Structure formats: structure tokens, C-alpha cells
Amino acid sequence: MEALIKKIDESINMINKTTDLFYQEKISEGYNALNVTLSMINTIAGLLYEQQEEEYRDYFSKLNVILKEAMDALEMKDLIMLADIFQYELKELFEDLHKYLKQKK
Amino acid sequence: MNYFEMNLEYIKNYNVHLYNKLEKLDINANSNKLDSIESVDTKDGNKAVYISFNSVTYRLNSIYRPIEEAKKWAEQFKFTNINTIVTMFGFGNGIFAKALLENMGEKDVLLIYEPCYEIFLHVLHNYDLSGLLMSKKVFLFIEGINDVDFHQALNQILDITNLKTQIQSIYPNYDNIFKESFYKFYDNLKESITTVRVNLNTTIHFGQRYIENNLKNLQYLNNSSSLFDLKEAITTEVPAIVVAAGPSVQDNIEELKRAKGHAVIFAVDRVLDYLLNSGLEPDFVVTIDPKKDLKYFTERTDVTIPLLCYMESNQDILNIHKGKKIICTNGGFIDNLYIQEKKTPPFLIPSGSVAIVAYSACIKLGFKRVILVGQDLAYHGNKTHVGYVIDKNNTSDKEQMNVMTEGIDGNPVKSRYDWKEFIIRYQDLIGLNKDVEVIDAKERGARIKGAIVMPLKEVVDKYCTGDFDRDAVLKNLKTTFTSEEIQDMKEYLKSNLDIIENIQEKAKKAMKDCDTLLKTSKGCVLSKKDKDMIKRLSKSNKYIESQKIYSLMDAFITAKSVQQLSDIYQFTDDISENNKNTYEKSKFIYQAILEAADYIYPRLENAISYF
Numbered sequence: 001m002e003a004l005i006k007k008i009d010e011s012i013n014m015i016n017k018t019t020d021l022f023y024q025e026k027i028s029e030g031y032n033a034l035n036v037t038l039s040m041i042n043t044i045a046g047l048l049y050e051q052q053e054e055e056y057r058d059y060f061s062k063l064n065v066i067l068k069e070a071m072d073a074l075e076m077k078d079l080i081m082l083a084d085i086f087q088y089e090l091k092e093l094f095e096d097l098h099k100y101l102k103q104k105k
Numbered sequence: 106m107n108y109f110e111m112n113l114e115y116i117k118n119y120n121v122h123l124y125n126k127l128e129k130l131d132i133n134a135n136s137n138k139l140d141s142i143e144s145v146d147t148k149d150g151n152k153a154v155y156i157s158f159n160s161v162t163y164r165l166n167s168i169y170r171p172i173e174e175a176k177k178w179a180e181q182f183k184f185t186n187i188n189t190i191v192t193m194f195g196f197g198n199g200i201f202a203k204a205l206l207e208n209m210g211e212k213d214v215l216l217i218y219e220p221c222y223e224i225f226l227h228v229l230h231n232y233d234l235s236g237l238l239m240s241k242k243v244f245l246f247i248e249g250i251n252d253v254d255f256h257q258a259l260n261q262i263l264d265i266t267n268l269k270t271q272i273q274s275i276y277p278n279y280d281n282i283f284k285e286s287f288y289k290f291y292d293n294l295k296e297s298i299t300t301v302r303v304n305l306n307t308t309i310h311f312g313q314r315y316i317e318n319n320l321k322n323l324q325y326l327n328n329s330s331s332l333f334d335l336k337e338a339i340t341t342e343v344p345a346i347v348v349a350a351g352p353s354v355q356d357n358i359e360e361l362k363r364a365k366g367h368a369v370i371f372a373v374d375r376v377l378d379y380l381l382n383s384g385l386e387p388d389f390v391v392t393i394d395p396k397k398d399l400k401y402f403t404e405r406t407d408v409t410i411p412l413l414c415y416m417e418s419n420q421d422i423l424n425i426h427k428g429k430k431i432i433c434t435n436g437g438f439i440d441n442l443y444i445q446e447k448k449t450p451p452f453l454i455p456s457g458s459v460a461i462v463a464y465s466a467c468i469k470l471g472f473k474r475v476i477l478v479g480q481d482l483a484y485h486g487n488k489t490h491v492g493y494v495i496d497k498n499n500t501s502d503k504e505q506m507n508v509m510t511e512g513i514d515g516n517p518v519k520s521r522y523d524w525k526e527f528i529i530r531y532q533d534l535i536g537l538n539k540d541v542e543v544i545d546a547k548e549r550g551a552r553i554k555g556a557i558v559m560p561l562k563e564v565v566d567k568y569c570t571g572d573f574d575r576d577a578v579l580k581n582l583k584t585t586f587t588s589e590e591i592q593d594m595k596e597y598l599k600s601n602l603d604i605i606e607n608i609q610e611k612a613k614k615a616m617k618d619c620d621t622l623l624k625t626s627k628g629c630v631l632s633k634k635d636k637d638m639i640k641r642l643s644k645s646n647k648y649i650e651s652q653k654i655y656s657l658m659d660a661f662i663t664a665k666s667v668q669q670l671s672d673i674y675q676f677t678d679d680i681s682e683n684n685k686n687t688y689e690k691s692k693f694i695y696q697a698i699l700e701a702a703d704y705i706y707p708r709l710e711n712a713i714s715y716f
Contacts (some may be wrong), residue, residue: 023177025277050122084169088148 003100004047008098011040015086015094021045022083032077037086041067044094059097109230113145115238126251130222136249137221137283144198144231147171152231154198156224156282163282165224175204175213178277182208186270187674190262194290195220195276195283196245198228199237200207205274206240212557213242214262218255220248220279220286248286253536255290256431256529259297263444265305265663268298273466277371296529303526305667307457311417312664313704314395316657319439320708323421324715326442326594329430331451331585332413336470343465343571344368344474344564348387349460350375351481353547354491358383360561361478367569368476371413371467373459374402374422376479379491388575389431391463392418399425411579412467415439415455429579437656445597446590460529464543465534476564480530481550483510483518511552513545520551528553589625595716601654602709605702608652611645612699618642619692623685643689649698660700665697 014037021030041063048060066089073081106114117124140157145168147153153166166621171572178201182191187210193202196219205215219225225247228234237243246255263271273294280287308315346368348354348361362385364370372380372387374397380387381403391413392402402422407430416432416439423430433453434440440450453469456462460480467475479491484507508525511519520528528551535543535555545553546561586594618638625635649655663670669690676683 020177020180023174024181025178026181027277078164080164080167080174084167084174088169 001045001105004044005098005101007040007044008094008101010043011037012091012094014040015091018083019083019087022079023026027079034082041090055100059093059100062093066093106359107230108233112229112232112234112238115235116420119239119241119643120245122254123245123247123251130250137286139221139223142223144227150636151200152164152198152324152480154224154227156221158221158282160262161712162538163278165278166200166274171198171200172204175200179204179208182272182274184210184213185207185676185678186210187212187676188267188270189674190259190271191215191265191274192259192271192294193217193276194287195279196225196228196247197233197276199234202243203236206242209242214244215240215242216244216246216255216258216262218246218252218290219246220283220290222249237531239568252440253533256293256297256533257537260300263297263301265301266674268301268305269671270675286656296526299522300526300529301458303523305663309664309667311395312661315660316701316705317708318395318417318420320625320658320705320712322416322418322423323598323712325423325430326432326586327588327591327716328584329432329586330582331443331448332431332433332453332469333449333451333481334464334583334585335431335578337583338578339369339470340573340578341471341473343573344476344568345470345472346370346476346478347460347463347467347480348372348376348380349463349477349479349481350490351479351547351550352485352491353481353490353550354379354479356548357478357546357561358385360565361385364561364565364569366573369467369472369567369573369575371463373463376491377408377410378403379406380498380712381405388573389413391459391466392422393459393462395419397422402426411575413463415453429582432585437516437659438653441653442594442597446586446593448585456527456530459524460528461527461530461534464531468534468538468541473540474544475570476544476546476561476568477553477556478546478561480531480545480553481547482553482641483512483523483549483551485549487695489521513547513550513552515552518551524551525703531556532591591716595713598709598713598716602706602713604652604654605706605709608649608655609699609702609706611649612695612702615645615695616692616699619688619695623692654705658698658705661704662694662697662700665700666694669693 014033018030018033018037021033045060045063048056048063066085070082070085070090087094113124116127123491137158139612140160140382142154142156144152144154146168147170149170151171153168153171155162156162174659182205189210191209191213193205193215196202196217202215202217209215243260244250246258303460344362346361348370350373361370365385369389370387371389371391374390374392377387377390390408390410393415395417397419399421403425406425408426411429412423412426412432413431413433414423416434432451434443434450435452435455440452443450453462453467456465460477464475464477508520508522509517510520510525510528531553532555535553543556544564545556545558546564547558548560618641622635622638625632631639673687
């Protein structure tokens with residue numbers, strides 16, 4: 001659980017960094033940051049998947065839906081949409097998950 | 106009132122020039138026609154703009170939170186300096202411009218260029234633009250409406266103090282959507298920056314000479330006429346011909362002789378002797394250059410052809426010239442001499458090109474048809490000027506000065522970077538004076554957009570059919586100042602000696618204050634004594650800069666302190682360091698002011714003795 005909380009904190013920071021870069025049209029740096037962010041998200045998804053409780057499965061499903069939307073935006077090269085999804089959907093989900101995990105502790 | 110009416114009202118009250126142009130708009134002239142445009146609601150209750158252009162759909166804002174998006178975008182631009190010029194390609198729905206404006210300082214300025222009139226019209230109808238339209242910091246240029254003013258505005262606003270700190274921004278994705286307009290915008294920007302640099306270099310180059318010429322030439326105000334006096338006396342029923350010194354003049358000399366007496370011929374200084382040696386006396390000669398070598402005016406000592414000149418034109422030329430001087434001014438101290446005697450200063454926009462000044466004079470005089478002869482603005486082989494003068498400077502070392510530009514036949518021709526500046530300047534002026542027909546009478550050379558290319562023979566056959574008698578004009582030409590007014594002027598000039606003494610005093614005191622501040626104000630907190638000193642410095646600055654004679658000193662001061670002036674408004678996050686830099690630079694500039702005052706004083710005394 002500690003590992004998951006730590007990863008979520010790091011991911012939120014990376015989401016902020018990545019979205020700022022895309023909002024500021026710093027595309028190349030944005031893609032580099034995105035790679036790191038996606039790697040972190042992947043780790044979080046893996047950790048969620050390993051858990052037995054219903055709530056974790058719920059977060060996992062929501063994460064998948066958001067990621068699908070984000071990847072659609074990336075495929076369309078709509079980086080602002082991607083940034084918006086990360087900033088207002090994904091980050092919200094992670095903040096919610098973070099709160100949930102803290103309470104569980 | 107709906108948004109459209111409200112926004113138009115703001116434009117009418119705060120930007121009447123744009124308002125007038127909006128009223129005369131030809132919507133079909135818009136070059137970036139959209140397939141469609143709409144605004145949709147965003148998730149946070151704002152609006153986002155969607156456009157379809159060339160069958161591709163673009164969303165111009167975040168569909169989630171457009172205001173947050175704009176704020177994040179604007180954060181990349183730092184506004185630590187003062188007097189920053191921000192240029193922005195793309196207005197969109199104004200949200201990004203608003204985000205910039207919120208971060209800008211009091212003295213910063215935002216110039217926005219919108220390439221698509223339809224977007225602007227849509228936004229006028231659907232958004233409250235009060236924050237932008239009412240702001241004194243914001244200048245709007247819409248392609249197809251007032252885009253020609255963008256270049257002019259930049260040239261006026263950019264100067265030595267803000268050249269280095271300007272910020273260039275692009276509304277996200279606008280450069281991809283409106284590629285051609287973006288290239289045009291960027292070219293305009295580059296050209297303006299180049300113009301400012303060229304003007305700055307000219308100022309530095311002419312610093313002292315500018316003062317000397319202005320003061321030495323004061324004696325010629327007696328018995329002079331002004332450009333306005335000439336306007337009253339001259340007929341504009343015939344066309345004006347401006348003869349520059351390009352190689353093609355040689356091909357046109359016989360036609361020019363045919364035109365004599367049927368057009369008003371203005372010759373630039375450099376071509377005078379060539380014309381006289383060829384048997385053609387122009388009606389007027391024009392000179393502007395403060396340092397022009399006499400040999401590029403005339404080798405004769407009996408030239409009485411009326412001379413259009415500025416007060417800063419080369420004193421040696423004005424001295425050797427024996428005829429009527431027709432004075433033009435370009436602001437500052439000399440303008441004030443006219444105002445003191447309740448006369449309108451004969452202001453004529455200066456230029457680095459004497460031919461362009463001659464052209465501007467023709468516009469001011471009221472000519473509706475101006476014919477350009479000898480404005481090749483391109484090399485003819487290695488020749489740059491008439492008389493087959495080989496440009497000895499055009500060695501391979503100087504190749505970097507050469508540029509390619511469009512020729513009159515559409516093919517590229519070799520030109521020079523300063524000639525290219527002149528081409529742009531002509532195009533600006535032609536664009537601003539659409540009621541004046543400009544004919545470029547040459548068969549080779551650089552293309553000047555907006556000018557009709559026509560062989561001189563055809564021009565003379567078609568348009569040089571009336572009569573013009575220059576001597577009759579001179580008979581009717583008034584002298585600007587009476588002898589009483591000249592004596593008044595003498596007293597006014599004497600009073601300026603006292604002002605210069607005050608400036609010297611204040612500059613010396615200011616330098617001492619700067620030294621004290623450098624020693625005492627180490628931190629961010631200033632003592633009362635320091636604050637009083639700063640107030641005194643501010644008062645001194647206001648006094649010095651408000652004196653009319655200061656405009657005469659400006660070129661000298663700029664020349665001496667160009668590095669300090671170019672950095673004066675640049676700041677870091679370290680307040681203490683900023684203060685130290687400011688006092689050091691200010692001290693240097695006060696030293697330059699003192700030197701300028703010391704330089705002017707004896708020369709003004711000398712000038713007064715000529716009255």
C-alpha cells in the first residue's frame with residue numbers, strides 16, 4: 001500500500017509536469033515526460049490489479065476507461081485533449097484513490 | 106445590448122481607427138475563408154471555438170477548462186522586465202490574450218495579429234471582449250482590415266530600450282492553421298526589428314554630427330521656405346517625378362528631358378551632377394544625409410536649384426548650395442522653433458533613403474501621381490548607381506550584405522539588405538496612401554508592390570501633358586519667417602542656454618546621487634534618505650526629458666550609452682542586484698547627458714551669433 005501511495009504521489013507530479021508542457025506547446029519535452037508518466041501509470045495499474053478488494057477493481061476499471069480516452073486523444077494528436085484528460089480526469093481519480101488509501105491506513 | 110453592439114462600442118471608443126476600417130470592410134477580401142465556425146459549451150461553463158478551414162476541423166480551446174489552459178500557456182512567458190513589447194499571432198476568442206494581459210506590467214504592450222476576419226467577427230458576436238478592447242496596452246490588427254498598420258505600429262513602438270526584451274507568442278496551433286499568414290506576420294516582425302536596428306545604428310553613427318548640423322544650419326531658417334509654403338505655391342496638376350540614382354537613369358535621360366516643363370522633377374542629391382552634366386536641370390533637389398560626402402551632391406559651386414532638406418542635413422551641402430532652402434522637420438527641437446512662432450512645423454517622416462523622403466514630400470505636397478525613376482533597388486551587374494559607378498565594396502567579403510528579392514518580371518534579382526528595407530518602406534507608404542498612383546518607370550530591377558511598372562516613354566506620353574513653370578512657383582513662394590520672428594527665435598535660443606546649464610547641474614547631481622545609492626542601498630529595504638534621492642532622480646529625469654533641447658541631445662546620448670540603454674529595463678529576481686544595475690547604468694547615462702550638454706552649449710552659442 002505504501003508503494004502504491006508513493007507511486008500515486010509521483011504520478012500526480014508527473015501529470016502536472018506533462019500537462020504543463022503540452023499546454024505550453026513544448027511538444028518534444030511533453031512526449032518525454034509522457035513516457036515517464038505512462039510508465040508510472042502502468043505500475044499503478046499493475047498494483048491495483050493485484051488487489052482483491054472490489055474498490056481496487058473499481059479504480060482499475062475507471063483508470064482503463066480514462067486511459068482509453070487519453071490514448072484516443074494521443075492517436076488523434078490532440079495533445080490539449082490529452083492534457084485535459086490527464087489533468088481533470090486522471091489526476092482526479094488518483095487524488096481520490098490517494099485519499100481512499102490514506103483512510104484505509 | 107448584445108455582445109456585438111457592446112464590443113463595437115468599445116472599439117469605437119478605444120480604437121476609432123480600427124472602428125472606421127471595420128465600417129469600410131469588404132468581407133470578400135478576407136483571404137482566410139473558413140468552411141465553418143462555432144462556439145460550444147465547455148465542461149466548466151465557458152466556450153470553446155471550433156473552426157473548419159480547408160476541410161480540416163480545429164478546436165481552438167480546451168473543451169474542459171479553456172481559461173485554465175490559457176493561464177498555464179501564459180506562465181511560460183516571464184514579465185520581469187519593464188516596457189516589454191509582446192507580439193501575438195492569433196486572437197482567437199481572446200482568452201489567451203487575456204491570460205497574457207493579466208501577467209503583463211503597467212508599461213508593457215501587447216500587439217495581436219489575427220489572420221482570420223471571420224474568427225474575429227464570430228468572437229465579436231459571441232464573447233465579452235471588454236477587458237481587451239478597453240485596454241490601453243492592447244493593439245489589435247486584423248488581416249484584411251488594418252494589417253498594414255501592424256508593421257508601422259511595431260516600428261513606432263520598438264526602440265533601443267525594449268528591442269532585447271520583446272516576447273513573441275503564437276496562439277496555440279494558429280501557425281499551423283494559417284501558415285501563409287504566419288509567414289507574413291513573422292516577416293513583418295523580422296523587418297521591423299531590422300528597421301529598428303538599422304535606425305539605431307544610424308543614430309549611433311550620426312550622434313555628434315546631428316547636433317552640429319542642426320545648430321549650424323539654423324542660420325538658413327532666415328529666408329527659408331517650408332514644405333507647407335511650397336505646397337501653397339506649387340501646382341499638382343502635373344505629375345511628380347522622383348529621380349533616384351540607380352543605373353537605369355542613364356536609359357531614361359532623354360525621356361526625362363521630354364518631361365521637363367510638364368512634370369515636377371525632384372532629384373536626389375546623388376544624381377544631381379549626372380543630370381546637370383546630361384543637360385537636364387531638375388526642379389528641386391533633395392538631401393537628407395547628415396554626413397553625405399560633398400562629391401555625392403555636386404562638384405559645382407553655383408547650384409541654385411531649390412533644395413529640400415532637413416536641419417540635420419549635411420551643413421557642408423547647405424553651405425555650398427546657393428539657392429532657396431525648403432525646410433522639412435522631423436520632430437523635436439526644430440519643430441519647436443516653428444511652434445514658438447505659431448507656425449505648423451513642416452514635418453516629413455524621415456527615412457534612410459533620400460528617394461523615399463522625396464516621395465513622401467510629393468505626397469505631402471498633394472501630388473496624386475508620382476513617378477519613380479532610377480529606383481532600381483537591385484544590382485545591374487556590379488553597378489549600383491548611375492554613371493556606371495562600380496560598387497567597390499561589393500567584394501565577396503560583402504556578399505553577406507546582399508539579398509535576393511523579387512524582380513519586376515517575377516524572377517529573383519540581387520539586391521542589398523538596405524535596398525530591401527527601402528522596398529518594404531515604399532510598399533508601406535504606398536499602402537498607406539492608396540489615393541496616390543505610383544508608377545515605377547524602369548525596365549529592370551526590384552519589384553515594389555503597389556507600384557505600376559511602366560516604361561518612362563509611355564508615362565511621359567500619357568501623363569506629362571500639362572505645363573509646369575518652376576520659376577513662377579519660386580516667385581510666389583513665401584518666406585516662412587519675418588525678420589521679427591527671426592529675432593524672437595534668437596531670444597528663444599538664448600533661453601535654451603540657461604536650460605542647458607540646468608541640465609548640466611542636474612546631471613552632475615544625479616551622478617553623485619547614483620554613487621551614494623550604490624554605496625548605501627545594499628539590500629532590498631531603502632532608507633528615507635535613499636528614497637528621497639530616488640525621488641530627486643526621478644524629478645531630474647522628468648525635467649531633462651521634458652526640455653525641447655533634449656531631443657537634440659538624444660542621438661548623442663544614445664550613441665554614448667547604447668549598451669546601458671538597451672539593458673535599462675531588464676531585471677532579474679534579485680531586487681538588490683536590480684537596484685545596483687539600475688544605479689550603475691543610470692550613472693553612465695547621466696554622464697552621457699552631461700557630455701551631450703557640454704557639447705551642445707558652445708555650438709548653440711555659435712549658432713545664435715549667426716542670427
